[in-house]
Amino acid sequence: MVTIGGTGVMVLGVLAAGIVSAVVGLALRARLGTVSAVAISGLIWSLAAIAVATLVPTRADVGIVPADSRSDSCSWDYGGPNGAAFEGLGFDQRTLNVLLFVPAGMFLVLAVGRWWSGVVLAPIGLALLAAYSVGVELMQLQLARIDRACDVTDMVDNILGAGVGVLVGVLLLPVLKPWRGRVTKVLG
Template sequence: MVTIGGTGVMVLGGLVAAVVAVLLALATRRWLGTVTAVSVAGLLWSLVAIALVTLVPTRPDVGFVPAETRSETCSWDYGGPSGAAFEVLGLDQRTLNVLLFVPAGLFLVLAVGRWWIGLVLAPLGLGLLAAYSLGIELTQLQLARLDRACDVTDMVDNIVGAGIGFALGLLLLPVVKPWRRRLV
């Protein structure tokens, strides 16, 4: 059985996705303008990075996880004990869940901020980011092989992160002015 997982796989996947995003930005900046092209590519990259971090098993040696041993429901224990058990760079799991979605919210606003329809697309996109978080948690619930857990705390933290990114994007809009085509 081939096992795939661990932070190395996540980082490698993120780097490959970043290269593809840069190529996409370079290919589309003539038509979209630099700010919008980078923002669209950044949004797509952040969605792939979120999927890698949340859906790739944390260890390559997980092996087979029997369906009988997986949880049948999501944890509704808001702020439960799992947040303190996982730490990276001195940051706990809850903080990392928030930070994971900040770029997606930020890039979303900048990607659609060029057009008037962005007034509709940005809030709709924020709702889709919330749905994306829900979809990830439901996938973690259904696929025992991932050795991940569905948790309402993760969903709330992810939505908060997307909201923070959204607010930062709104603050950056008048600075970067994506509606002005800057060909560099």
Template sequence: MVTIGGTGVMVLGALAAGVVSVLTALVTRRWLGTTSAVAVAGLLWSLVAIALVTLVPTRADIGIVPAESRSDSCSWEYGGPSGAAFEVLGLDQRTLNVLLFVPAGMFLVLAIGRWWSGLLLAPIGLAGLAAYSLAIEFVQLQLARLDRACDVTDVVDNVLGAGVGFVIGVVLLPMLRPWQGRRADH
């Protein structure tokens, strides 16, 4: 049986996605300008990184989780089934869930801040990030092999992180001025 998982796989995947994102920024810079190209590439990278962190099994040795032992519903208990049991670098799971979505929210605003339509697209994009979080939780529920828990707390924390990133992006927008990038680059 081939098993894939663990932090090494997540980091390797994030590095590979980072290389593709840098290449994407270099290719699109000519048309979008540096700020917008980096923001689009950063948004794509952050979405892949989120998928890696949330959908790759935490350990490679999990094997097959029998369907009868997996949960058949999401936890609606705020605080979730795992609570503070998971910790990385002294940060608990809830803090990590918030931080995971901050770059996506920030890059979203900077990626579409180049156009006036961004005023309409930004809130739609934020709703899209919330839907992305919901989709991840649904996949975690359906795929027992992941050995992950579907939890409403994760969605709340992820949306909070996307919102914090969104505000950071709005604050950075007038400083970075992506709408001027293309003229300044030529």
């Protein structure tokens, strides 16, 4: 039986997503400026990192959970179990779930902050990040055979993290000024 999972696989997936995102950022830099290019590539990277961190089994030895023993509904037990999968990092699962979405919220604001429409796009993006969290949890429910679980606490923590990230992004806007660095070309 072939098993894929564990922290090493997650790190490799996040690094691969980082490389692809960096290439996207480099391609956008001339057109949008450094801050916006980094923000857009950072948002792409953070969304990919979230997918990798939440949809890859936490251990390589998990194998496949038999269909008859997998969960068939989301846990509505708020507070949920305190997973010990990442205690080596010094954080509990709830803190990691919050921290996982902070970069996405921050990069979102910096990515749309160059345009006036960002005032509307940022709240829409925050709602989409919340939907992304719900989608990840529902995917974990459907893929429960890879030993992941759907949990309402994770959704709340993820959305809180995205909100914190949005606040950090708003605080960084006047410092980083993503609206600068525009390259305007006159088509003749």
